[in-house]
Amino acid sequence: MFLTEEGTVHALDDTCTHQDASLAAGWVENCRVECPLHESTFSLRTGEVDQPPAKRGVRVHQVTVQDGEVLVELSTAAPQLPPGVEVR
Amino acid sequence: MSLAPDGHLLIIGAGLAGYYTARQMRTQGHTGPITILGAEEHPAYDRPALSKAYLCGTTDLCDLYLDDPSDPLDVRWVRSDAVIGLSTQPLGVQTASGTFYLGDAVVIATGAEARRLGGHAIRSVEDAAALRAAPLAGARVAVIGGGFLALETAATCTTRGAGSVTVIAGEELPGLRRLGQPVAQALHRLHQEHGVRFLGSARALSVNPVPAAADGCRSVRPQARQPAALQGSQAPGPHSITLSDGRSIEADVVISAVGAVPATGWLTRSAVALDPVTGAVLADDTGFTGIPGVWAAGDCALWAAQRTGLRPVGHWQETVDQAQAVASALLGGIPSPMQEPYLWSDQHHVTIQAAGMLALADEVKVLAGTIESGDLLVSYLRDGTEIGILGMNRLREVVRWRRSRRVRPAALAA
Numbered sequence: 001m002f003l004t005e006e007g008t009v010h011a012l013d014d015t016c017t018h019q020d021a022s023l024a025a026g027w028v029e030n031c032r033v034e035c036p037l038h039e040s041t042f043s044l045r046t047g048e049v050d051q052p053p054a055k056r057g058v059r060v061h062q063v064t065v066q067d068g069e070v071l072v073e074l075s076t077a078a079p080q081l082p083p084g085v086e087v088r
Numbered sequence: 089m090s091l092a093p094d095g096h097l098l099i100i101g102a103g104l105a106g107y108y109t110a111r112q113m114r115t116q117g118h119t120g121p122i123t124i125l126g127a128e129e130h131p132a133y134d135r136p137a138l139s140k141a142y143l144c145g146t147t148d149l150c151d152l153y154l155d156d157p158s159d160p161l162d163v164r165w166v167r168s169d170a171v172i173g174l175s176t177q178p179l180g181v182q183t184a185s186g187t188f189y190l191g192d193a194v195v196i197a198t199g200a201e202a203r204r205l206g207g208h209a210i211r212s213v214e215d216a217a218a219l220r221a222a223p224l225a226g227a228r229v230a231v232i233g234g235g236f237l238a239l240e241t242a243a244t245c246t247t248r249g250a251g252s253v254t255v256i257a258g259e260e261l262p263g264l265r266r267l268g269q270p271v272a273q274a275l276h277r278l279h280q281e282h283g284v285r286f287l288g289s290a291r292a293l294s295v296n297p298v299p300a301a302a303d304g305c306r307s308v309r310p311q312a313r314q315p316a317a318l319q320g321s322q323a324p325g326p327h328s329i330t331l332s333d334g335r336s337i338e339a340d341v342v343i344s345a346v347g348a349v350p351a352t353g354w355l356t357r358s359a360v361a362l363d364p365v366t367g368a369v370l371a372d373d374t375g376f377t378g379i380p381g382v383w384a385a386g387d388c389a390l391w392a393a394q395r396t397g398l399r400p401v402g403h404w405q406e407t408v409d410q411a412q413a414v415a416s417a418l419l420g421g422i423p424s425p426m427q428e429p430y431l432w433s434d435q436h437h438v439t440i441q442a443a444g445m446l447a448l449a450d451e452v453k454v455l456a457g458t459i460e461s462g463d464l465l466v467s468y469l470r471d472g473t474e475i476g477i478l479g480m481n482r483l484r485e486v487v488r489w490r491r492s493r494r495v496r497p498a499a500l501a502a
Contacts, residue, residue: 019141022483025483026487027488029491034487036441036483036486052111053154055156055159083141083151084141084144084151
C-alpha cells in the first residue's frame with residue numbers, strides 16, 4: 001500500500017517482477033515506486049514498468065477510500081512474480 | 089566528435105555494457121543503425137544470478153536475457169563471432185569469421201574474463217552451467233576467493249546441500265580490507281551459521297588433481313601433476329589445494345572466484361592505449377579513448393576516475409551508468425552524471441547493499457543493528473564526513489541514502 005505526498009492511496013503486489021525484493025521498501029516519486037535493488041520503477045496507477053532490469057509490470061489492485069477507510073479489491077489477474085518465486 | 093543521427097554505431101561485446109549502451113542510444117534518440125557483435129552464442133544475458141538463482145536451479149538462461157522478446161531493441165545482433173582486431177582507418181573491426189564490420193563509431197564493451205586458478209570458475213553461463221551440473225550434494229566444496237562472488241557461491245553451495253563448504257578468502261575475515269571490521273565480522277558470522285568454514289588469511293597457491301584413490305589401484309601419470317597455478321586443472325574428481333601457510337586441503341569441487349581480467353587481448357596491437365597492469369582500455373570519464381570514434385565501457389575499460397581510485401571497477405551498476413554516459417557523449421547531449429557507486433549481493437537470505445566511496449573511507453561507524461543479528465547499517469567516513477553506507481537487509485535506508493545523493497543532469501548543466 002502506498003500513500004503519496006498528494007494524498008492518493010495505491011495498492012500493488014509487493015514483489016518486484018525482476019527479482020525477489022519488496023517494493024514497499026522502495027522510493028516513491030511522481031506516482032512511481034523504484035525497486036530498492038535496481039532501477040526499474042513501476043507506476044502506482046497502472047503497475048507498468050519503465051526500464052530494465054524488470055521487463056513486466058506489477059499487478060495493481062483497486063483502491064477506494066470511503067470515510068477515511070481504505071478498501072482494496074484484489075485483482076483477479078495472475079501475479080507477475082520474478083523467476084523462481086512462488087506465491088506463499 | 090559525436091555520432092551523426094543516421095550514423096552506424098558498432099558495439100563490440102554483447103554483455104551488460106553492450107546491451108545498455110544500445111538501449112541508452114535508443115532511449116536518447118539515436119535513429120541510425122546499431123550493430124552488436126558478440127562472441128557468445130546466446131542472446132545478451134545478465135550475470136548476477138549466475139552465482140545465485142541460476143546456480144540454485146530456480147532460474148534458467150532465458151530468464152536472464154537482457155533484451156525483452158516482447159519489446160526488443162531495434163538492434164542488429166551478431167552472435168558467435170569474436171572480434172580479432174580493430175582498425176582505425178577505416179574505422180571498424182575484423183572478426184574471427186573473416187568479416188570486416190565498418191562503423192561510424194565503435195564502443196568497445198568486451199567485458200572481462202575470469203582469472204582461473206583451477207577447478208570451476210563463474211563468469212559465463214557455461215561456467216555456471218558446469219557448476220550447476222556438478223554433483224554438489226554431499227560434496228566437499230572449496231571456494232577460492234573472498235569477494236562477493238566467492239561468498240555468494242559458497243552460500244548457494246550450502247543451499248544445494250554440499251557436505252562441507254570451505255572458503256579460502258586470503259584475509260582474516262571476508263571483506264575486511266574493503267568493507268571494514270564490523271561488516272567483515274558480520275559476514276563471517278552469517279556464513280559460519282550456515283556451516284561455511286573459513287581458513288583465515290591463508291591464500292591458495294595451486295590446485296592439483298589428487299593423483300590416485302587411497303587404495304592406490306589407479307595409475308598415476310606424471311604429466312598430470314603439472315603446476316595448476318598456471319594452467320588451472322579442470323579435471324573432474326578430488327583436488328588438493330596448496331595453501332600459503334603450508335597446509336593443503338582436499339575438495340571434491342573447487343571453485344575459483346579470484347577476480348577477472350579485461351578481455352582486451354584482441355587490442356594489444358591496436359592504437360588503443362591499454363592499462364599496463366590490467367590490460368584494460370584506458371578512457372576518459374565519458375568513455376572516449378582518445379582515438380576518434382573509439383569509446384569503451386564496462387569491465388573491459390578503465391575510465392580516468394577508476395584509474396585514480398575514485399570509482400569502483402567491475403560492478404554491475406557502474407557499467408550501467410557508464411553505458412548511459414557513453415551514449416550521452418556519443419550523441420553530443422548534456423553529459424549524464426555518474427551517481428554514487430552502488431553494489432549489492434545476496435547471501436543466505438541477507439541482501440547486502442553498499443553505496444558511495446567505501447574504498448576512500450578512513451573510519452567505519454555502526455549506525456544500527458548488530459554483528460550477531462546480521463542487520464548492520466554502517467556508515468563510511470573520510471575526515472569525519474560520510475562518504476558511503478552499507479546495509480544488511482536495510483533496503484529502505486540504503487535506497488534513501490542513494491536517492492538523497494542523486495545527481496540530476498540539470499544540476500550539471502546549471
